[in-house]
Amino acid sequence: MRQAYHDELNAISAALVDMTNLVGSAMNRATTALLDGDLALAESVISHDEAIDQLYREIEERSLELLARQQPVAGDLRVLITGLRMVADLERMGDLAVHVAKVARRRYPQSAIPAELRATMLEMGQVAQRIVTKAGSVIASRDLDMAAELEKDDDVMDSLHRQVFAELLDGEWQHGMECAIDVTLVGRYFERFADHAVSVTRRVVFIVTGQRLEPATASAVSSA
């Protein structure tokens, strides 16, 4: 009985790691779709979000069932409750990948991203994928060093986000208002994606250390 219970706890944790892989892949493909103006790829991100939502509901239901059936105490209770929070963060990260893909779709056959911002946006996409991959490792291994590394990646994301605004504000913008709005929003989607990944790992840190860190809400523009 206890063995089955711990197997189920581990299975939920493994499903959370699967979810980091799915949302990481979604954001990676959304970034490529955005940069290359690839409609089919954008559509695949949008339609695949249902699989992420499905996994979200499964993890939620399994966690609630375990809570109701096993009445876990102390540590296990905290793990399950924290898992419910993490899965909500991850579901939202999937939505943010969809938002990026929808910008790509709306601007097809053009790319929404002008040449001078391609390198920055590519890097934002790469940092996003790196950060969520590390979040998966932190969930799997509870590795606090990797959690600290991830915070640094988030600083890189914030710096890239500031670069996007600097490009928009340098007085030489030639790409019109629609493109400026897209770039502003896409920058925000990437930044929020990273914030949610930070939030996921901070919840793991809280489980391990009992130390609560504040939610990540840094915003290059609005926190200035």
Add this chain to the structure above:
Amino acid sequence: MRQAYHDELNAISAALVDMTNLVGSAMNRATTALLDGDLALAESVISHDEAIDQLYREIEERSLELLARQQPVAGDLRVLITGLRMVADLERMGDLAVHVAKVARRRYPQSAIPAELRATMLEMGQVAQRIVTKAGSVIASRDLDMAAELEKDDDVMDSLHRQVFAELLDGEWQHGMECAIDVTLVGRYFERFADHAVSVTRRVVFIVTGQRLEPATASAVSSA
């Protein structure tokens, strides 16, 4: 013992309603600060967010303690878990009010909002406050009709959000890029604020009816 337990459940519910009042007031003051270029008011929203975060932590800890101590089953378990989700939505709504206030502060002594958008932004602020007030009533009374009304208010918010983009894109924008970025982001903050309120009420609907509605993620631009 059971009486004390139900008193505590009710107290948590009342604290959630208090939290809707706090974030509604924060967004109302942030909107005024934004439209009037009122620095003191913007600062008050920013510094007052700590009180919202404090209430968030209190509700979280009381809920976790009740979960651990009373091992609630079925209905009460669902109420407590749902409360933990709602309080996270409400905390995030407080952050969004702070984001609006920070735009006001950064642009002081000017208003970040040009004349032709003042009426639209004022209405977004009013809808935001109305929607979170209704969310409080839904938490307090579990009134499903009011939950349905709130969904209509969210449609109004989406429509106002589209008006903001229409203004930015009508080819007559005279206010420069910084203002365009601020308007784009502030529009997004209002829209997300309303989405979180919808999410809060849908969680109540789920408690009452068992019927799960999808999270609100409509976005006037990116869902197009």
